[in-house]
Amino acid sequence: MEKREDNKLISVCSFKGGTGKTSISINLAKVASEYEIETLLWEMDKNPGSLSSIFDLDPNTSIINAIMHPQGLHYYINHVKNEKFDILLGPSDPIIGEEIDDIKKLSEVLNLAKNSYKLIILDLGPYLDKISIQLMNESDLILLIIEPEVSSISKARVNIDLICKKTEYDIENKIWTIVNKTKVFDNITISQIIDALKLPFCTKIAYDITYRSQMNRMESKIPETKLYKGCKKIFKKIYPEAKRPEKGRKLFLKKTKKI
Numbered sequence: 001m002e003k004r005e006d007n008k009l010i011s012v013c014s015f016k017g018g019t020g021k022t023s024i025s026i027n028l029a030k031v032a033s034e035y036e037i038e039t040l041l042w043e044m045d046k047n048p049g050s051l052s053s054i055f056d057l058d059p060n061t062s063i064i065n066a067i068m069h070p071q072g073l074h075y076y077i078n079h080v081k082n083e084k085f086d087i088l089l090g091p092s093d094p095i096i097g098e099e100i101d102d103i104k105k106l107s108e109v110l111n112l113a114k115n116s117y118k119l120i121i122l123d124l125g126p127y128l129d130k131i132s133i134q135l136m137n138e139s140d141l142i143l144l145i146i147e148p149e150v151s152s153i154s155k156a157r158v159n160i161d162l163i164c165k166k167t168e169y170d171i172e173n174k175i176w177t178i179v180n181k182t183k184v185f186d187n188i189t190i191s192q193i194i195d196a197l198k199l200p201f202c203t204k205i206a207y208d209i210t211y212r213s214q215m216n217r218m219e220s221k222i223p224e225t226k227l228y229k230g231c232k233k234i235f236k237k238i239y240p241e242a243k244r245p246e247k248g249r250k251l252f253l254k255k256t257k258k259i
Contacts, residue, residue, distance in 0.1 A: 006118060007114045007117070007118055007119070007120070008118065008119050008120070008140050008141070008238070009110075009120050009122065009138065009139045009140050009141075010028075010119070010120070010121050010122065010139060010140065010141045010142075010143060010238070011122045011124055011132075011135055011136045011139040011141070011142045011143070012024060012025045012028070012121060012122065012123050012124065012142075012143045012145065013124045013126075013132070013136065013142060013143070013144055013145070014124075014126050014144070014145040014146065014152075014156075015126060015127070015128070015152075015155040015156050015158075015159045016126055016146075016147070016151065016152045016155050016156075017126045018147075019126075019145045019146060019147050019152060019180055019181070020145060020147075020180040020181060020205075020227070021123065021124075021126065021145045022049065022050055022051070022123055023211070023215075023227055024143070024145055024178065024180065024205075024227065024230075024231060024234075025041055025121050025123040026041065026051075026054070026222065027222065027225075027227050027228045027230075027231035028121060028143075028231045028234060028235060029041040029085040029119075029121050030083060030084075030085060030222050030228065030231070031228070031231050031232050031234075031235045032085070032119050032121075032235055032239075033083065033084035033085040034084065034244060035235070035239065035242045035243070035244050035245070036084075036245050037118050037119050037239070037242070038116065038117045038118045038119065039084075039085040039086070039117060039118070039119045039120075039121065040077070040085070040086050040087070040088060040113055040116075040117040040119070040120045040121070041085055041086070041087045041088070041121050041123065042063070042087075042088045042113070042120055042121065042122050042123065043062075043063070043087065043088065043089050043090035043123050044063075044090060044100075044122045044123060044124050044125065044131075044132070044135065045090045045123065045124065045125035046090070046091060046094055046100055046125055046129070047090075047094045047125060048090070048091070048092060048093055048094065049089070049090045049123070051087055051089055051090075051123075052089055052092075054215070055078070055080055055081070055087065057078045057087065057089060058078075059089060059092040060092055061075075061076050061078065061089065062076065062088070062089040062090060062091055062092060063076075063088055063089065063090055063091060063100065063109070064091050064092075064100075066088065066109045067100070067102075067105045067106070067109060070105070070108045070109050070112055071112075073109060073112050073113065074116075076088065082221045083221060083222060086117075088113070090123075100131060101130070101131060103130075103131060103134050106131065106135075122135055122139065124136070128159055128162070128163070133163055133167060133169065136163075136169070136171050136174075137167070137169040137171060139174060140174070141174055141176065141238065142171060142174045142175045142176070143175075143176055143178055143202070143234070144156060144160075144175050144176065144177050144178065144199065145178050145180055146177065146178070146179055146180070146193070146197075147179070147180060147181050148179055148181070148182050148183075148186045148187075148188045148190075148193060149188065150188070153188070153193060153196050153197060154196075156197060157196065157197055157198075160172065160175070160199075172199065175199050175200065176199075176200050176201070176202035176234075176237075177193070177194070177197055177199045177200065177201050177202060178202050178203055178204070178205065178234065179193055179201075179203075179204040179205070180204075180205045180207075180230075181205070181206075181207040182204045182205065182206055182207060183206070183207050190204055202234060202237060203230060203233045203234060203237070204230075205226070205227060205230030205231075206226055206230070208225055208226040208227055210225070211225050211226070211227055
C-alpha cells in the first residue's frame with residue numbers, strides 16, 4: 001500500500017466482542033472531523049456491522065461495491081447526516097464478507113480513498129484473519145481496545161504474540177492501548193494491565209451507563225457523552241498540534257447619534 005506523509009491510517013481493533021471498539025471508532029471520527037480533518041470511517045468487519053443500523057444507511061451500499069468498481073468509490077461512500085465525516089460500510093452478510101480476501105483489491109480502494117481523506121479509521125472485526133493482520137501492519141497506528149478484565153487482556157496478548165510469531169510484522173511498536181469501560185471498583189488496576197500487556201498505554205475511558213440510551217435517542221448529531229470526551233483525549237495524542245477552528249464571530253458596532 002502507498003504511504004503518504006499527509007495521510008493517517010488508523011486501525012481500531014479488539015480480540016473480544018463488546019469492548020466498545022465501534023463506539024470509539026465513531027466518536028474518534030466525529031472528533032477528528034470537528035477539527036476539519038477529512039475523515040472516513042471504514043467498517044472492515046466481515047460479519048454484518050452495526051454502522052448501517054446506527055446511522056440508518058443502506059447496508060447494500062458497501063465495501064463489496066467499492067472492490068468491484070473501485071473507480072466509482074465516491075458512489076459507495078455514505079455521508080453521515082448532520083456530521084462532517086463519511087462512512088464506508090462493511091458487507092451486509094458474512095457469506096458475502098468472505099469475498100474480502102484480496103489485499104491488492106483493498107489496496108486499490110484504500111489508495112483512492114487517500115486522495116480524498118486525510119484520516120482513515122479502520123474498524124476491524126473482533127477476530128484474526130489474513131486481511132486484518134495485513135491492514136494492521138500497513139497502519140500508521142493501531143488502537144487496541146480492551147476492557148479491565150482478565151479475558152480481554154489475555155486474548156489481546158495471546159493474539160499479538162501470535163501475529164508477531166507467525167509473521168515478520170513488528171506491530172507492537174504501532175499499538176496504543178485504550179482501556180474502555182473502567183469503573184471505580186475494578187479488580188484490575190491500569191498499572192497491572194500495562195504490566196500484563198507490555199504495550200504503550202494511551203488512555204482509559206470511564207464506563208458510561210447512559211451511552212447506549214443516548215445513542216438510541218440520537219435525533220440529529222452524535223451526543224457528546226463521556227466516551228466522546230475520552231476520544232477527544234485520544235485525538236489530541238494523535239494530533240497534538242491540531243486546533244479546533246473558531247466559529248464565525250459577528251461584529252456588533254454601536255450606533256452613534258448624528259450631531
